[in-house]
Amino acid sequence: MINFNGYFIEDSKELFNANNRAFKYGDALFETIKVKKSKVLFLEDHYFRLMASMRMLRMEIPMSLTLEFFENEILKTVEENKLENARIRFSVFRKDGGLYTPLTNEISYLIEASKLNIAIKEIYTLDIYKDYYIYSGLLSTLKTTNKITNVLASIYAKENNLDNCVLLNEKKNVVEAINGNIFVIFKNKIKTPALTEGCVKGIMRKKIIELISENNEYSLEETSISPFELQKADEVFITNAIIGIQPVTNYKKSSFNTKITEELAIRLDNLV
Template identity: 35%
Template structure:
């Protein structure tokens, strides 16, 4: 049986724990982190805790100091032991405003939940077949002070996912409200062009991805120039490589966009360096 952690108590995953008045359900009033436990250790816990604290402060939640790397590690290990998941799992931690009220909340305390699902992978594994990706243009993502966090308001990604399935794509690029490249449904974007690695800057509205941060550091350590920029999606027709990053999957390389086909030499090297760092 799979178990979850809800506000510090362990429940069977099939047991209802949310009341209909929960603000994450009613208003998307919360944040979440997607994380990986590899070989019994929660990876990049400091980065996840930092982003979560920053997001909670942006939402005006109280008690932010309780969210530390040690807190995240403890909750993940406790749940893994209860679930008998082994040493490798994907983890989602959700934080929500735990109060009554309509749009104006009656308080700003927070509640949380932790879920996990097992995986057999003890490292990050490359996708053997490159992704086929297109641009989703029906909705754009606004760039504002909440855009860098993984909020519980995820309708743009849901609609992009419906678009992706209808067109039998592997992923879709999401643009910001100014028409520039932002991210994909679940990942940050990197584009290799003229021997320089480009990724949308945080000011363009993309998620401040933990794996984005890690890959930028690894690239810099290996003499690969990295530029955070405003990126016109037309560059996708000229780029040498395009790859996506998130903490759950590591690096996924893109094979095709329209009639353009890409290599994956750099993404493979960075993935090897990422696994070495684990």
């Protein structure tokens, strides 16, 4: 069952017509959220990121869309699907009508809940996707439904027996992986692409940065990273709200350790 504006509908039922703006213009945002033992993880972070993104896209935020409402609608959807642990996609899109200029800035929302399947792979291969680039602008930091570069990179990864790909920006610097932010470790220094490089402002990225900042053993740098630097790294890992931390073991001809990555994963588990 899916939750469409507070009403539960069979997921096989058709919902939208040809005027849907998410379909026609990608005029939509989404949050991917992890629910564990009927608890919404990092609830406030997801909520406030969504609110900030909606303001940036000039969507009208309903007075009813409070933090409590956000949490309750998610948990109601999880319960309706008879789940305890779930992967949630909370989508928000502008209501139908208009061409590029919308008829209204009012929004609809759609909540999908699926069984949570997490598998951290022991061998994880990575390479560069170079056919198309992500623009290093502020809009790229939002989780909009404009993800065609990620789709094409996923097809490339599948065709080349890769687990993931590194996406680059127009300056040919590292931005992120297909499905998460990327961190690179050099001894006791940990680097991640700055938001100005065009990476998504990930919730797990934020949590990892906080973990590292609280630890005097490591220094953190949000900066530009070249693809060549990946080959010289000691460790590389990918983060997102569902998997937490996924260690990378192979990139081109380079092989990586996972010692510090595994330590950070344990600390992250202690947060939830």
